[in-house]
Amino acid sequence: MKTSRLLEVVNVSKRFGGLQAVDGVSFGVDPNQVVGLIGPNGSGKTTMMNLISGALRVSSGDIFFQDRLISNRPARTIFLRGVARTFQLVRPLGGLTPLESVMAGVVFSRRALWGREAVKAAERVLARVGMGGRETQPMAALTYIDQKRVELARAMVSQPTLLLLDEWLAGLNPTELGEGIELVRSIQQDGTTIVLVEHLMDAIRSLCDTCVVMSAGQLIAQGTPDEALQHPSVIAAYLGEADAT
Ligand SMILES: Nc1ncnc2c1ncn2[C@@H]1O[C@H](COP(=O)(O)OP(=O)(O)O)[C@@H](O)[C@H]1O
Ligand SMILES: [Mg+2]
Numbered sequence: 001m002k003t004s005r006l007l008e009v010v011n012v013s014k015r016f017g018g019l020q021a022v023d024g025v026s027f028g029v030d031p032n033q034v035v036g037l038i039g040p041n042g043s044g045k046t047t048m049m050n051l052i053s054g055a056l057r058v059s060s061g062d063i064f065f066q067d068r069l070i071s072n073r074p075a076r077t078i079f080l081r082g083v084a085r086t087f088q089l090v091r092p093l094g095g096l097t098p099l100e101s102v103m104a105g106v107v108f109s110r111r112a113l114w115g116r117e118a119v120k121a122a123e124r125v126l127a128r129v130g131m132g133g134r135e136t137q138p139m140a141a142l143t144y145i146d147q148k149r150v151e152l153a154r155a156m157v158s159q160p161t162l163l164l165l166d167e168w169l170a171g172l173n174p175t176e177l178g179e180g181i182e183l184v185r186s187i188q189q190d191g192t193t194i195v196l197v198e199h200l201m202d203a204i205r206s207l208c209d210t211c212v213v214m215s216a217g218q219l220i221a222q223g224t225p226d227e228a229l230q231h232p233s234v235i236a237a238y239l240g241e242a243d244a245t
Helices: 044-053 075-081 098-107 116-127 144-156 172-190 202-205 225-230 232-238
Strands: 005-014 019-029 034-038 060-065 083-085 164-165 191-197 212-217 218-223
Touching: 005 044, 019 044, 019 060, 034 044, 034 172, 034 202, 034 225, 044 060, 044 075, 044 083, 044 164, 044 191, 044 218, 060 116, 075 083, 083 144, 098 116, 098 144, 116 144, 144 164, 144 172, 172 191, 172 202, 202 225, 212 232, 218 225, 218 232, 225 232
Parallel strands: 019 218, 034 191, 034 212, 083 164, 164 191
Antiparallel strands: 005 019, 005 060, 212 218
């Protein structure tokens, strides 16, 4: 399949035993866009991120990145082609400093670096996410947003073409949220394409060029944030979700 799109998800399904977690979903992501993947809890968003990154195999359908089939390729292969991700749960590597934590990513990254070069690369990306001068503080002493900055730095150190952020903004206080939104926007402005799973409507409205809305595994709406969020099935799907503000 030949398209101008960076990522093309074509009729993708994922079953876990009897559960249809993703059900015939298709959407595309253009270069340098921020695309929001939204929907109620359990709608299949994280599963979709796992299918794109190769953490999970698709049951059927195809995923293309830069016109090459990536679905059911090893996660490492997809990563080396330029797809990096953060995880929904912040998982600071126990006992490491931010520098060590990012260094662990450097040695496995697309351009593997060693020694002094690896340290410089890790310091550069930590400065980029706002951790400059604090590279050697114990992770345990960091605020929540700073732990999230380190998680982001770990993903960014490979200089990905496509960055997958799974609820990276979740749990931030209002001040931190503003900083987090600005940081994501600046990464887009540097030329990175971003797919983000997010519940916070303000973040979606201010960051996303387009939105893909999932409910019970199916794509129920897509378009600009305003179009997607006004769709009757989206309003219905979100009714009763306390965090859909
Ligand atoms: N590894 C798994 N094994 C079995 N069921 C799973 C697995 N991962 C997710 N699910 C189920 O798939 C559905 C979609 O989950 P998920 O993709 O995490 O949703 P979301 O991220 O939108 O909240 C849920 O019903 C969830 O329980
Ligand atoms: Mg999820």
